[in-house]
Amino acid sequence: MSGDNELLARLRNEQFAVVDDFLSLEFANKLLRSSQELIKSNAFKQHRFSFGGSLLEKPGVFEIDLSGPTCSKMPSGLGAWNDVVNDFAPSFVKRLAVDNALALKSGTPAIKVQLNTGGGSFPWHYDNPGPPSERSLTCIVYLNPNWTPGDGGELVLWPFLSKQIVVPPLHARAVLFRSDTVLHRVLPSKVRRLCFTMWCPGNAVNRQSDVLLSKDVLQFRSYDEAQAFFCQSPLQRVLSRAVYSEDYLESLLECVENESGHEKISLQLKRSLVQQHENNVNQIMVKLRPLIQEFRERKTRREIS
Numbered sequence: 001m002s003g004d005n006e007l008l009a010r011l012r013n014e015q016f017a018v019v020d021d022f023l024s025l026e027f028a029n030k031l032l033r034s035s036q037e038l039i040k041s042n043a044f045k046q047h048r049f050s051f052g053g054s055l056l057e058k059p060g061v062f063e064i065d066l067s068g069p070t071c072s073k074m075p076s077g078l079g080a081w082n083d084v085v086n087d088f089a090p091s092f093v094k095r096l097a098v099d100n101a102l103a104l105k106s107g108t109p110a111i112k113v114q115l116n117t118g119g120g121s122f123p124w125h126y127d128n129p130g131p132p133s134e135r136s137l138t139c140i141v142y143l144n145p146n147w148t149p150g151d152g153g154e155l156v157l158w159p160f161l162s163k164q165i166v167v168p169p170l171h172a173r174a175v176l177f178r179s180d181t182v183l184h185r186v187l188p189s190k191v192r193r194l195c196f197t198m199w200c201p202g203n204a205v206n207r208q209s210d211v212l213l214s215k216d217v218l219q220f221r222s223y224d225e226a227q228a229f230f231c232q233s234p235l236q237r238v239l240s241r242a243v244y245s246e247d248y249l250e251s252l253l254e255c256v257e258n259e260s261g262h263e264k265i266s267l268q269l270k271r272s273l274v275q276q277h278e279n280n281v282n283q284i285m286v287k288l289r290p291l292i293q294e295f296r297e298r299k300t301r302r303e304i305s
């Protein structure tokens, strides 16, 4: 239990935590074997995501939604994944339910098993981008006993205006973070890479003060004070795409243009993604230009220091 308290303190103070040996080696290996059965029976489906009104494929990323209606009908069954759904995940949520800030809802969280191959990546994003999402805590668990540097597939966390943290997807390692304040991406994976994610919903996410950037909120006495505020507030999501504009676009194109897909995206789709991204950024700039410019400068200073 003291382990849980330490974990919760880290989540409160830093908004993320990396936990090695999160699973026993025996359980991690069992999950790996069940995943291999599921791969053989073609149970993993193409991952899709929406951007600017289009539903796009992430080439090289496949998944099984363990909360979905189809998973009980898997040809070979879920094997050890049943233990995650019925026992491991709900007891994990129960252990962390003491934390008032996360205010986790009890029960089984949403769970996804994910397979990346041949260059599959994720662009910069928040797992909880705003209402109607109820995600409070993300917990990703990696199942890659043979991962070595050079394989790619690292998770990169980017706490607001802070340094990037690159996390190798090592076997039985978990990465936990607040779904509404931790910007992150996944680097292209050159080898087969497995993980599962538990998204735990909370009762206290996306309150008005987390989504509405009013004039009252913007009464800062200094940019240092503003930075300290946005670092810990989900309101950073309003600014993030403009502050990290180049990084968002570069990672988005890297993700959808991955050539392991059936065909390269058309020039027309690429243009419309760039346009949509620029529209989003301009909408933020029109309202908050001085603040964004200052934060962009602070970001650059951090990168070169």
Ligand SMILES: O=C(O)CCC(=O)C(=O)O
Residues within 6 Å of the ligand: 114, 122, 127, 140, 155, 184, 185, 186, 195, 197
């Ligand atoms: O594959 C990972 O390490 C994380 C994937 C992710 O960010 C997501 O599913 O939202």
Ligand SMILES: [Fe+2]
Residues within 6 Å of the ligand: 125, 126, 127, 184
């Ligand atoms: Fe994510």
